[in-house]
Amino acid sequence: MCRSFLSVWYDKENNPIIDGRFNKGVVTLNLPQCAIVADGDINKFWKLLDERLELCHKALKFKTERLLGVKASVAPTLWMYGAYARKDADDILDDLMVGGYSTLSLGYIGLYETIKLLTGESNTKHQNLALKITRYMADKCEDWNNQENYGYSLYSTPAESLCYRFAKLDKEQFGEIKDVTDKGYYTNSHHVDVREHINIFDKIDFEAPFQENATGGFIGYGEIPNMTNNIEALETIIQYIYDHAMYWEFNTKLDHCMKCGFDGEILPDGHGDWICPKCGNQDHNTLKVIRRTCGLI
Template sequence: MKGIQFDNAAQRKTYVGVVYEAGTRAIKEQVLEALPPEFSRLHNEGWIHIHDLEAYGQTYNCLQMDILRGFPYERFEPYSGFRKITGIFDHFRDLVVKLGNEQSGGIGFPNFDLDLEYLFERLDIEDSAETRQALRDSIEAFVDWCNRSRERCGQTTYYVSLNIGLATGQVGRFVSRALLEYFRESSLDVIKPNIVFKVKDGVNHLPTDRNHDLFRLAVQCTCKKMIPTYLLFDSAANAAYDPLKVGIMGCRTKVVANVFGEDRSIGRGNIDYVTINLPRIALDVDRQHGGRNGAEKVRRFKERWASIAGVVRDILLDRYRRLLDLSPDDFPCNQTYRLWLADLDSGGGLEDVLRHGTFSVGFIGLSEAVEVLLGEKYFATARGREVALDLVRHMRQVVDGYRQQLTMNFTLLASSGEFISGRFPALDRLTFKHPVIQKEYYTNSFHVDVDSGLDPFGKLEVEGPFHALSNGGCISYVEFSSAPIENAEAIEEVIQAGIDHGVNYLGVNFPLDRCLDCEVHGTFDRCPRCEGTRIHRIRRVSGYLEDLQFFTTGKKAEVGRRTPNATLHPRGGC
C-alpha cells in the first residue's frame, strides 16, 4: 500500500480502500475506452476533466436532502422522548451511509436546525432539561461519527454539510448552539462535518436580531477551527433567494435556479460536472498567435473555449441519458425516504426527478490563463480584471444558452480542483513551456493567486464580481497567518466585506498545527515547547478540513505558496 497517491485528501490507505481504488482505476479506463473518441481525447490530453468517471452513467453527484418528506414518522410513534431523539440521529447516520454509497458526492442537510426543530414538534417530544441533554449528546455523537467513520468504500469519511443559523425557535436555536459549542471546544481531531452558517439581516446578522448571539458564536468557532463557513444572503449573489429554501455544499456546489419549478436547493442536487482547463487553452492560443495583441488572443481564447464547452455539454447530456436508463430500484435510499423533491417511482420515472438536478460546466485556472494571454496577473491591473470578468461573463452567457436551448439546468461552476489542480499542469508541461506551469498547480476557479499579497478586503473586492456569474457554485477565502482566536471582530469585518462585494459563500483559512508529543497548538514547524517535529497539520482543501500529509501533490504545492491576506499580531489585531 506504500506509495499510493489517492485523488483526494479524505482517502486513507486501507486494504479495502486499495482494492476499491484498483477497481476504480480499471473502471475509469474502461469508461474512457467506451466513450466517443472526442470525449476521451479531451480528457486524456488535459483540456477537460470528467469528474467521477467510475460513476459515469451509474449515479449522480450530490444532494441537499429533503429529510422531512419521507421521514418514517409512524415508526417513532411508540417511542419515548429519549428514544425518539436517539432514533432521529440513528436515522441521519443511516441516510448518510446509504446515500454515501448510492451517489458519488456530498450529502447536504439544507436546514439542520430547522428540520430538527420541526421533528421535535411533529414527534411530540417534550422540550425539557432531559431531552435537551439527550439532544446535545446526540449532536456530539453525530459529529464524532462524521470524523471517525471511514465506511464509504472502506477508506473515506462522508462529505457531510450542515446548514444552520435560521431557526429562531427554542429547540432550533439550541441545536445550533450545541453544534457550534461542541465543534469549537473539540480537539483538532474533530474537523468534520462542514458547518455552513446562513447569514441574513433580520435573523442573525444585525446586533438586534434574535439569532445574533448564534452568529457571534459561529464567528468564535471559526476563529478557532476555520468552521463554519458563511452563506451570505444579503450579498448581491443571493439576495433574490429565500434562505429557508437554499443550502450549499461545503465544497461550494450550489443548486438553486430551476427551469422546471421553484428556485430551491432542498430535494435537489448536482447530476455531475466537467471542468475545463483554462490555462491550457490560453497556452495553445499563445503558442499559435503569440505575436498578436492581447485583445485578439482573448477573442481566440473565447472561440476555443466555446468549442470545448460544446463537447462538455454533450458529455453531460450523454451521462444524463445513460443515467435515465437505470431503474428507481438502483436508488433504494432515495426511493424509500423520498430525499429528492419528486418521487423516483412516479409515473415519469427517473427523468421526473433527476431533471431537477444541475449540469455544471466548471473552470479552473482563470488567473494563469489571463497571465498567459496578457503577460500580467489579472488582479494587479484594471485591464487584467476587466479581461478576467469578460471571459467569465462569456462563459456564463454560453452556459445560459445551453439552459435556454435545451430547457435543462445547466450552470457555470467555479471548480475547486483538488485533484485536477495538479493533474492539469502535469499534462500541460508535456506540451508547453511557460512559468505558470512550473509551480505544479493551477489556482482554483477565479481565485487570485494564493501569494497575491492582497489584503482581505482587496481580495474580496477583486473576487466578488465573479460570484454572481458562477451560479453553479463558488467560494472566496481569506487567509490569516494564524488562528484569530482573540479577534472575532476581524472575521465579522471580513464577512461584512464579503456581503458588500457580492460574495456568495465565504471561508476563512489559517494554519492549524498540533504537536503530537505534547499537544501544543499553534502555527509552527518545530514545537515551541518540546522542540518535537511530529506535527499534525490541518489545512483546508476543496472546502473541507483535512490532514496536510494526505493532500494531493498539486494541493501540497499550493499550500506551500499560500501567504496570508492578513497577519495577526500578538494582541489579536490585524
C-alpha cells in the same frame, strides 16, 4: 461538495423546492490549455473557448439524455425509496431530468494562468477580461438551457486533484511555461494565485464579482493570522465579507505547543517538519498543528 449550489426551482404551487433535488454531474474546462494553444492571440483564444465549450456541452448533455426513458427500478434507493424521489418501479425519470429540477455544472479552472498567458500579468490586474471570460461561459449555460432546459449552470470547480492533473498533462504536452505549468498546479477557478501577496480585503474585492456568474457554485477563501488577541479586527473582516461577498470563509492558524504553552503559528523548519517559535520544540507528540491543505482540513 462545499461549494455546489442548486439553482432555484419552483413546484406547481410556486413553492421553492430543495429537498430531493440533485446535480447530475460536472464537466470542467481546462481554460489555461485554451490560452496555451492560442499562443497570445486573443481572437484565437475565443475561438478555441467556443470549441471546448461545445465539447463540454456534449458531455453534460449526455449525462441527462442517458437517463431519459429510464425506469425508477434501475436504482430503487435513489428513485423509489426517497434519496431523490419516491416513484413506482415502472415510472420513468424524465420529469426529474428536464426543467431544472436537477442541475448540470460547467466547471472551469485556471483563470489566473489563462490571464497570465494572454496578458503576461496576474488576473488581479485584468479583472475585466477575467470577468468577461466567466460571463461568457455563464451566458453559454443560459443559451443551452433555452435550447434544452436541462439545468445548466456555471460552477467554480474546486479541482482538489484536477488542478494537478491538468497542469501535469499540459506540461507533458507543451513543456514548462513560467507561472503556468512550472508550478505543478493550476489555480482554483477564478481565485488569486496562492503565491500572490494580497491582503484579505483586496482579495475579497477581486474575487466577489465572479460569484455572480457562477450560479452552480463558488466559494472564496482568505488566509489570516491568529486573531485571538485582536477580535475587533476579526469582526471587521467578517463584516466586510458580509457586505461584499455571497459566500466566503477564512483560514487561521490556531496551533499549540504543549511543552511551553505557546498559542499561535507553529512554523515550518525548512526541512519538512515543524518547530515552535517560542521554545524550539519539534516533538510531534507535544505539537498541535492544523493546516488546510485543500478544500478540507
